[in-house]
Amino acid sequence: PYPVYARLREQAPVLHVPQIGMWLVTRYDHVQHILKSPDLFSSSRTPALEQLRDPRLTEGVEMLASSSLVALDPPDHTRLRRLVNVAFTPRAVQSLETRIRQLARELVDELARKDSFDLMEDLAVPLPVIVISELLGVDPARRVEFKRWSDDLLLGSRLDGHLDTAEIDRVVASRREFIAFFHAMIEHRRRAPGDDLLSDLVRAEAERDALTAEEVLTMALLLMVAGNETTTNLIGNGVVALLEHPDVLPRLRAEPARIPAFLEEVLRWRSPVVMLVRTTRRPVTLGDVEVPKDAVLGVLVDAANHDPAQFPEPARFDIERQPAHLSFGHGIHFCVGAPLSRLEGRVVFEELLARVPAFTREPGPLEWAPSFGLRGLKRLVLRRGEPL
């Protein structure tokens, strides 16, 4: 998409595309301005939902669209955000390192024994699901269902209309299961609270009346969903970066302390989240384009991350950059899970580089998952052989 982004940035940096009912924004300065101006650009998802082609797909997501953290504006956003911030401070997250390393080691040891493995299925998918399940205090043994439920919840936000009736039925049923599961877990915590994030949310509901029952549920669903495919994609895209830039791997092996810098460049180079959505609260001018009130903006973070005005030679993968990328968003909605996913990414690459000897990719094109808004690989089969 990068040549397309470049043309858009130069010729139509704010482009109305009636076919998808959106205004696409591709320049770094515009994207940053939009994300840091919630008074002008709302995070409410209601107008975007109205554009879903099949109204049945709104079932189960309208709640997330109306009362989840990521879809709220101040003051509700401020109240909810304060509650989850404490669980994800760098300090709180740091305490998880030992457990994350243990998990990463188990998964990496397992795949290192095989002649060939699917990096996605064997490592990038399970690790974040297990970590967030354990944090929330839900049974990680059900991770295959969690993964399916998260994927199905995201599916409706694809707006792509390619789902057939049978698929829509399956997705609707899957979402009902997801919601019913969390309803039951929350009920259980209300009776017997423990030492986990779900119990903390239930305590906030009871003690301070800071959360409504619906907000407890949507927060749990959001946390389950928001950190999964994104962190999975960070890991997968990181391996793609290594495969495509053979000079990087030996540098990281020699100096693992550069892994965090490498991950920041991976985030910029192939952002797991391609697009964020905002709605104008009143008419606004972006560059020389007048955008009317209630316009739905497709805020292309991925395009902004490749804007040469901000990142010289944007196509070049350079771990020295220290890029001010927008892959975790910007401003009040800046990703709550950023410290956690950075930690997971660092530990995974430390373990992978330390324990996996030489591997090579199966020949053939990369299989990107069909997704609107997110970007990551479906499969990445590696086999023993030439150095990774």
Ligand code: HEM
């Ligand atoms: C928000 C990306 C991992 C939880 C966001 C936003 C982005 C993002 C771009 C801003 C959304 C907006 O402005 O509309 C990512 C990426 C990740 C990642 C690229 C991994 C590489 C995680 C993890 C968790 C998480 C691990 C949770 C455990 C959240 C939540 C929000 C959020 C709750 C909403 C924050 C708010 O609205 O105030 N994330 N995320 N994310 N993320 Fe992440």
